[in-house]
Amino acid sequence: MIHFKNINKTYSPNIVGVRNVNLHIRPGEFVSIVGQSGTGKSTLAKLMFAEERPTSGQIAVGGWDITRIREHDVPLLRRQIGVVFQDFKLLVRRTVYENVAFALEVAGTPARRIREVVPQVLKIVNLQEKGDRYPKQLSGGEQQRVVVARSLVHRPKILVADEPTGNLDTIHTREIIDLLRKINEFGTTVVLVTHNREVVNALKKRVITLEGGEITSDVEEGRYKL
Amino acid sequence: MITALRAVKFAFQNFGRNFWLSLITVSMLVLTLLTVNVLMVLQQVASKAIAFAEERIEVSVYFYPATAEERITGAAGYLRGLPQVRDVEVITSDEALRRFSDRHAADEAILQSLDEVGGNPFGPTLVVKAYGADDFPFILDALDNPQFRNDIREKDFSSFEDIIDRIRSTTDRIQLFGMVLSAIFLLIATLIVFNTVRIAIFIHREEIGIMKLVGATNAFVRAPFLIECLIYSLFSVAFTAVIVYSSVAVMDPKFSAFFGGESVGLLEYFIRNWYWIFGMQFVILTIINMLATMVAMRKYLRV
Ligand SMILES: Nc1ncnc2c1ncn2[C@@H]1O[C@H](COP(=O)(O)OP(=O)(O)O)[C@@H](O)[C@H]1O
Ligand SMILES: [Mg+2]
Numbered sequence: 001m002i003h004f005k006n007i008n009k010t011y012s013p014n015i016v017g018v019r020n021v022n023l024h025i026r027p028g029e030f031v032s033i034v035g036q037s038g039t040g041k042s043t044l045a046k047l048m049f050a051e052e053r054p055t056s057g058q059i060a061v062g063g064w065d066i067t068r069i070r071e072h073d074v075p076l077l078r079r080q081i082g083v084v085f086q087d088f089k090l091l092v093r094r095t096v097y098e099n100v101a102f103a104l105e106v107a108g109t110p111a112r113r114i115r116e117v118v119p120q121v122l123k124i125v126n127l128q129e130k131g132d133r134y135p136k137q138l139s140g141g142e143q144q145r146v147v148v149a150r151s152l153v154h155r156p157k158i159l160v161a162d163e164p165t166g167n168l169d170t171i172h173t174r175e176i177i178d179l180l181r182k183i184n185e186f187g188t189t190v191v192l193v194t195h196n197r198e199v200v201n202a203l204k205k206r207v208i209t210l211e212g213g214e215i216t217s218d219v220e221e222g223r224y225k226l
Numbered sequence: 227m228i229t230a231l232r233a234v235k236f237a238f239q240n241f242g243r244n245f246w247l248s249l250i251t252v253s254m255l256v257l258t259l260l261t262v263n264v265l266m267v268l269q270q271v272a273s274k275a276i277a278f279a280e281e282r283i284e285v286s287v288y289f290y291p292a293t294a295e296e297r298i299t300g301a302a303g304y305l306r307g308l309p310q311v312r313d314v315e316v317i318t319s320d321e322a323l324r325r326f327s328d329r330h331a332a333d334e335a336i337l338q339s340l341d342e343v344g345g346n347p348f349g350p351t352l353v354v355k356a357y358g359a360d361d362f363p364f365i366l367d368a369l370d371n372p373q374f375r376n377d378i379r380e381k382d383f384s385s386f387e388d389i390i391d392r393i394r395s396t397t398d399r400i401q402l403f404g405m406v407l408s409a410i411f412l413l414i415a416t417l418i419v420f421n422t423v424r425i426a427i428f429i430h431r432e433e434i435g436i437m438k439l440v441g442a443t444n445a446f447v448r449a450p451f452l453i454e455c456l457i458y459s460l461f462s463v464a465f466t467a468v469i470v471y472s473s474v475a476v477m478d479p480k481f482s483a484f485f486g487g488e489s490v491g492l493l494e495y496f497i498r499n500w501y502w503i504f505g506m507q508f509v510i511l512t513i514i515n516m517l518a519t520m521v522a523m524r525k526y527l528r529v
Binding site for chain 2: 049051071072074075076077078079083085089091093102103105106107108109110111150151153154
């Protein structure tokens with residue numbers, strides 16, 4: 001599903017994002033990417049949905065070589081990858097429903113289809129009752145579930161979540177992780193970036209560890225080392 | 227189609243959410259358009275004033291009292307035959323005397339001196355009106371024709387030419403000033419539109435970020451800004467049209483009164499040409515605003 005071949009990403013002037021990354025994520029996998037702060041986890045995630053371009057190497061997503069993807073085609077890719085991101089928040093002046101609908105509106109989805117899809121994804125994240133609330137009327141965990149719901153509107157084959165539990169307490173963290181697990185069980189490939197030890201250990205899924213931009217370990221049913 | 231409608235919806239939302247910013251932008255654009263329109267009104271009134279004055283320029287050609295009547299009518303006929311001449315009035319000696327006495331009826335001294343001269347000191351006179359002020363040199367030249375020269379005592383050019391020159395130079399100066407002012411306002415308006423778009427991009431950066439991450443096309447991200455700038459132009463021109471139209475409606479009769487009840491045709495001019503006048507302003511304003519918007523997007527909208 002996702003292929004990285006000899007990927008290097010150097011930010012100007014001379015900052016290493018990731019180095020020498022070779023990676024293959026198969027369809028339906030649940031992969032955790034762990035590592036200390038500044039080791040290139042976010043860079044790796046951004047390369048997957050063309051928010052960043054590699055300095056060298058080759059990337060393919062769903063068989064599509066996106067190494068030098070044209071600006072024009074980026075929106076197409078984005079509609080196939082759901083993204084839950086640290087600094088990718090809700091619009092405070094729109095309700096939960098509107099926030100989710102927004103992702104469909106801007107992609108030109110017909111209104112009828114929007115009225116169908118939004119309740120469906122809100123149901124998946126168990127917020128169907130709170131559609132007309134505003135983000136600040138929700139708990140942190142609920143807000144993050146809205147973000148997850150929004151990432152699902154295009155029924156993506158891949159979901160990339162960068163520290164989705166960064167600001168959440170244990171209970172809400174578990175809620176989100178359970179949600180990602182559920183989404184994964186429906187067949188979506190999930191890439192989870194986290195530095196939460198308990199989360200990784202409880203998942204018992206594939207773990208990729210980054211250090212200084214390089215993959216230092218990649219194990220099926222791994223545990224959080226370091 | 228759906229996308230286009232949504233871009234319009236987003237544009238109106240942006241316009242409404244940054245209401246004060248929009249208001250300032252529209253006000254500045256209205257100000258700019260008003261200077262342009264004042265300039266246009268001025269042009270219209272000035273040309274009317276010049277035409278009004280030109281109608282009143284005349285040359286009085288005084289003949290010697292002894293001149294035979296057929297020579298006078300001959301000269302009048304010759305002048306009427308010239309394409310530059312609008313009208314020739316023949317004033318006989320008696321008529322000239324009567325007019326003079328009438329004009330100075332209150333002035334004993336003058337009337338007395340007239341009596342002392344005895345008889346009629348006035349010769350026949352031709353009052354010649356031309357179509358334009360520029361035609362007079364030709365007419366005066368024509369009168370230098372040896373056929374008439376010896377009969378003519380004096381040619382008197384009424385002083386309206388001075389007035390016309392003054393109207394011309396004043397309006398030319400005002401026009402230059404107005405154009406400079408318009409250009410400055412237009413420049414400021416462009417900068418304001420640029421800044422408004424810049425601020426709008428800044429305000430919406432989160433929204434734009436989300437749009438892009440969920441797969442909105444660049445065109446869709448940009449469209450609302452361009453449509454918003456169209457809305458600015460539309461509102462500005464509409465406001466300006468209302469202000470200009472009502473001002474002209476109020477001013478028109480006043481101008482007419484000034485020109486001795488003769489209509490300046492200002493209101494009529496606007497009624498007849500409004501779609502052209504304001505349509506042109508809308509098109510030009512929109513083009514300029516679009517350019518400002520595109521430059522701002524290029525600079526601040528990372529896509
Ligand atoms: N846009 C950027 N420009 C320059 N340097 C960057 C940029 N993004 C990340 N970096 C640098 O790249 C390295 C990896 O960053 P990142 O991928 O965000 O790590 P992580 O997500 O693991 O904390 C860090 O040294 C960071 O400072
Ligand atoms: Mg990070």
